[in-house]
Amino acid sequence: MNPRVLNMLSTLNSLEIEQQQNHNYIEEMPDNAINKKLSKENRIKVLNNYFFRNKDIYISRHNRFAPYPNHSHTFLEFNYMLQGSAQQIVDGQTITLTQGDLLLLDIGATHSIAALGKNDLLINILFRNNNINIEFLKDLRRSRSVLYDFLLKSSINLQQKSRQQTHLLFKTANNVKISQIIDSIIEEYFLKREYSNTIIKAYLQILITNLVRDYHLPENKQKSKKDKLIIAMLSEVDKNYQSISLKDLAKKYSYNRNYLSNLFKKEVGKSFTDVVMQKKITQAHILITSTTLPVNNIIETVGFSNKNSFYKKYYAFYKEKPLASRQNQNELF
Incomplete structure (x- = not known):
């Protein structure tokens, strides 16, 4: 990771300084970033496409020292544990992220995040599904074997039973290529270099391709x-x-x-x-x-x-x- 970017991500902002003192969550989102109608219907905060007004992909560092309340969103989201650890509850399931873990949250997934410590750096990468070419995704799926699809279906049925799977956890700590790609995405975003938006979109496709290729299905010990x-x-x-x-x-x-x-x-x-x-x-x-x-x-x-x-x-x-x-x-x- 570029030292300048890492320093930017580690530096406390004004909200964090206040949260560090009282450990109470302070709302960071403006009113127009929250879908009031969906929030009222679902009784939880629903974030909308406000973040994509001037860009295709939005990246931020999660604020520390206070628990983030249960919420949902109308876009896809990667949570990347750059440093430290974090505990989330995703649709009722407790998930602990450690350094190098990458959590993909589908549209409509609900999750809350426990308070992060000073050395915990959680990166949010938000993107809309139309940022990933549909034919590109279809081709990825076609390239997977039918065995992979069968095992995936079996593992989802086992873990989620009748519920729809709303997230995927990628354990990428030992995958140097994945970490290099994510570091490049983060650096391009925060250094704001020329053509960064185009480069980030290309990196995102490369990232998803590598995740699909290297994804290991959880072992199902209850096979009939x-x-x-x-x-x-x-x-x-x-x-x-x-x-x-x-x-x-x-x-x-x-x-x-x-x-x-x-x-x-x-x-x-x-x-x-x-x-x-x-x-x-x-x-x-x-x-x-x-x-x-x-x-x-x-x-x-x-x-x-x-x-x-x-x-x-x-x-x-x-x-x-x-x-x-x-x-x-x-x-x-």
């Missing part, structure tokens, strides 16, 4: 026998998608082929054939956009025997032809 079987099958698809068949898996796990087919469709929500096809298409897309290999070679590499079938399915999935995907990717750099 069926879940374990589906996870094993999906793992096989990830490893051997080029040549895998349901017949081979039925033989390997000693199950009737039709039983496996029906169970897979019920638990995953897609047929085994569709999942294998998706894996082949997404792997082809990765090779098309990240290498200069001829498309015909890529088609063979991912296990397609019919080129016409590949082109039809690729277009149906990505809404563009393979070479157009490669060209669009090249134009980004």
